[in-house]
Amino acid sequence: MEAEVMKALLEAFEQSDWQEMTVTIGGDHLYVSRRPDASAEALPHPSVAGGSLPGSAPAVSEPSPPSTAVPEGGNGASARESEPAPATGSAPATGSAPTVTGQVADGVEITAPSVGLFWRAPAPGAPPFVQVGSRVATGDTLAIVEVMKLMNHITAPSDGRVDAILAENGAAVEFGQTLIVIDPEG
Amino acid sequence: MLRRVLIANRGEIAVRIARACREEGLETVLAVSDADRDSLATRMVDRVICIGPAAAAQSYLDIERLLAAATIAGCDALHPGYGFVSERPELPDRCAEEGIAFVGPTAEAMRRSGDKAMARASARALGISVGDGSDVLAGVEEAKDTAERLGFPVLLKASAGGGGRGMRRVDEPGELAGAFIAASAEARQAFGDGRLFMERFVTRARHVEVQVLADGVGQVVHLGHRDCTLQRRYQKVVEEAPAFDLPDGVGEQILHAAVALIGSLAYTGAATCEFLVDQDRGTWAFLEINARLQVEHPVSELVTGHDIVREQLRIAGGAPLSFSQSEVELSGHAIEARVNAERPEQNFMPVPGTVTRWQAPSGPGIRIDTACYEGWSVPPYYDSLLAKLIASGSNREAAIDRLRGALADLRVAGVETTAPFVLDVLDHADVRAGRTHTRWLEETFLPAWTEKAVAA
Numbered sequence: 177m178e179a180e181v182m183k184a185l186l187e188a189f190e191q192s193d194w195q196e197m198t199v200t201i202g203g204d205h206l207y208v209s210r211r212p213d214a215s216a217e218a219l220p221h222p223s224v225a226g227g228s229l230p231g232s233a234p235a236v237s238e239p240s241p242p243s244t245a246v247p248e249g250g251n252g253a254s255a256r257e258s259e260p261a262p263a264t265g266s267a268p269a270t271g272s273a274p275t276v277t278g279q280v281a282d283g284v285e286i287t288a289p290s291v292g293l294f295w296r297a298p299a300p301g302a303p304p305f306v307q308v309g310s311r312v313a314t315g316d317t318l319a320i321v322e323v324m325k326l327m328n329h330i331t332a333p334s335d336g337r338v339d340a341i342l343a344e345n346g347a348a349v350e351f352g353q354t355l356i357v358i359d360p361e362g
Numbered sequence: 363m364l365r366r367v368l369i370a371n372r373g374e375i376a377v378r379i380a381r382a383c384r385e386e387g388l389e390t391v392l393a394v395s396d397a398d399r400d401s402l403a404t405r406m407v408d409r410v411i412c413i414g415p416a417a418a419a420q421s422y423l424d425i426e427r428l429l430a431a432a433t434i435a436g437c438d439a440l441h442p443g444y445g446f447v448s449e450r451p452e453l454p455d456r457c458a459e460e461g462i463a464f465v466g467p468t469a470e471a472m473r474r475s476g477d478k479a480m481a482r483a484s485a486r487a488l489g490i491s492v493g494d495g496s497d498v499l500a501g502v503e504e505a506k507d508t509a510e511r512l513g514f515p516v517l518l519k520a521s522a523g524g525g526g527r528g529m530r531r532v533d534e535p536g537e538l539a540g541a542f543i544a545a546s547a548e549a550r551q552a553f554g555d556g557r558l559f560m561e562r563f564v565t566r567a568r569h570v571e572v573q574v575l576a577d578g579v580g581q582v583v584h585l586g587h588r589d590c591t592l593q594r595r596y597q598k599v600v601e602e603a604p605a606f607d608l609p610d611g612v613g614e615q616i617l618h619a620a621v622a623l624i625g626s627l628a629y630t631g632a633a634t635c636e637f638l639v640d641q642d643r644g645t646w647a648f649l650e651i652n653a654r655l656q657v658e659h660p661v662s663e664l665v666t667g668h669d670i671v672r673e674q675l676r677i678a679g680g681a682p683l684s685f686s687q688s689e690v691e692l693s694g695h696a697i698e699a700r701v702n703a704e705r706p707e708q709n710f711m712p713v714p715g716t717v718t719r720w721q722a723p724s725g726p727g728i729r730i731d732t733a734c735y736e737g738w739s740v741p742p743y744y745d746s747l748l749a750k751l752i753a754s755g756s757n758r759e760a761a762i763d764r765l766r767g768a769l770a771d772l773r774v775a776g777v778e779t780t781a782p783f784v785l786d787v788l789d790h791a792d793v794r795a796g797r798t799h800t801r802w803l804e805e806t807f808l809p810a811w812t813e814k815a816v817a818a
Contacts, residue, residue: 290413290420290427290430291393291411291412291413291414291427291434292427292430292434293430293434323427323430324426324429324433348434350411350412351395351396351412351414351421352412353412
């Protein structure tokens with residue numbers, strides 16, 4: 177990976193509110209994270225990775241709005257043909273390809289109660305209900321699954337910390353698809 | 363021209379629609395419940411979308427979820443199949459709002475044809491016999507007066523009804539008030555509409571129906587008639603085409619009546635007009651319209667050579683019918699048996715399970731419409747239809763013989779089926795001779811058969 181490319185990617189990361197970033201170009205992999213406990217294990221071939229760049233994280237002087245990271249894979253099988261989101265303002269500018277996710281942990285998986293569109297905020301332009309890392313209490317609204325204008329609020333089944341958000345804002349989701357993971361211990 | 367169709371149904375009819383779409387060059391998206399993620403149709407479509415849990419109320423009966431799947435997948439048409447929401451006028455209404463072509467009539471035409479009292483009035487206005495009966499009854503008093511006029515026994519029916527719900531046979535005056543209240547309550551619960559009307563009860567009737575296709579651009583044609591007299595609790599067991607041994611002139615009369623009636627309703631798509639034929643009196647009466655594709659449509663396809671589901675898709679896309687009435691020529695006879703995952707010896711109790719062996723019959727004149735495959739788990743949430751075995755032959759005798767052979771060749775393990783029961787029905791002398799009526803199966807055949815089967 178050329179230095180200029182890497183620099184541009186790091187600048188993009190700094191300006192984003194992403195928590196982690198993984199980039200693969202050919203055989204090169206770059207992984208950066210704002211997490212203090214970050215490691216490069218998420219990479220497919222850690223041995224050739226650009227490595228963890230703990231020093232690269234921007235000084236976290238204000239509460240960072242950690243929301244999203246971009247690993248490979250993702251499970252947004254149904255997300256392909258949806259219209260772009262009417263915006264929570266927090267969606268990463270990564271185009272349409274990858275699904276937005278955080279870490280998949282052994283948390284409580286919250287699944288879609290219906291086919292529909294996944295919304296992270298109560299209205300276009302409004303701040304999202306939760307971000308990765310948000311603390312939530314039982315019954316808090318985490319997101320919305322819209323079925324033809326009918327807004328189904330997705331609520332937290334337990335207290336905890338949002339560990340992962342597995343669908344992109346505005347994405348089409350299917351019944352049973354895991355949307356959010358909550359770490360009840362977190 | 364349509365491009366991409368949402369199949370808003372399950373089981374064998376989802377498979378049937380997927381095939382028709384393929385032949386019409388249309389892309390397919392299948393809406394499934396959580397219980398149907400492994401259904402046969404999922405392997406035949408371009409895309410599968412899980413819309414809800416197994417419970418039909420939150421999946422196949424939920425119009426908004428079906429529409430969400432259709433819009434998300436970019437479908438420009440929706441085929442409702444039969445059952446579920448196929449006859450709810452809200453569905454074509456909502457499709458129209460979303461710019462999706464509904465494969466079926468408009469909401470207005472569906473209301474005009476689906477409401478039994480309204481359809482009856484339309485038929486009467488055209489001079490079509492609707493039999494002795496009433497319009498919507500105001501209450502028990504009017505019901506009593508009507509029953510006295512018609513003579514007992516009478517039949518109370520739900521105006522919005524179907525499948526026998528909201529229907530009561532009343533044999534004497536003392537039963538009437540109770541039956542009226544019960545039928546009305548049942549109809550209100552099932553259809554959200556407690557209106558009832560009354561018919562004279564025909565003791566020995568054949569159920570004969572006419573398949574109609576209307577393209578909305580000038581043509582209304584029939585594909586002949588069918589006999590669906592062999593029923594149990596208003597559920598058809600064996601269906602055949604054409605109807606046989608009809609009293610003189612009745613066949614032609616009901617074909618004309620059906621085409622005239624559908625033609626008067628600004629109707630588009632497939633419709634079936636049901637009639638009761640009174641064998642004793644040699645008379646007939648219009649019963650109701652089914653504003654959708656019917657389970658037994660294959661027998662009409664086999665005797666006419668026309669594909670009803672493909673024509674439905676063409677019509678929904680704004681195209682005219684691919685044939686005219688003069689190109690409908692009936693050839694031979696076809697008969698269909700419904701094979702369900704049920705135990706007939708125990709009052710046809712459904713017996714869901716995993717199909718560990720599925721060896722379907724084949725051969726000349728045999729068609730099987732099914733969603734079965736080895737390893738498939740028949741879900742307990744929906745109807746128990748496993749397969750429709752359909753046989754055709756040069757005449758009724760030949761067709762029945764073929765169907766008999768096909769039922770005998772069917773090898774199923776893992777779930778019990780009604781195949782042995784249907785085989786015995788087909789072997790009965792009354793069926794072979796056509797000496798049956800709509801209550802024959804329940805009143806004549808089943809008591810003797812059940813006693814024998816339970817003893818064995």
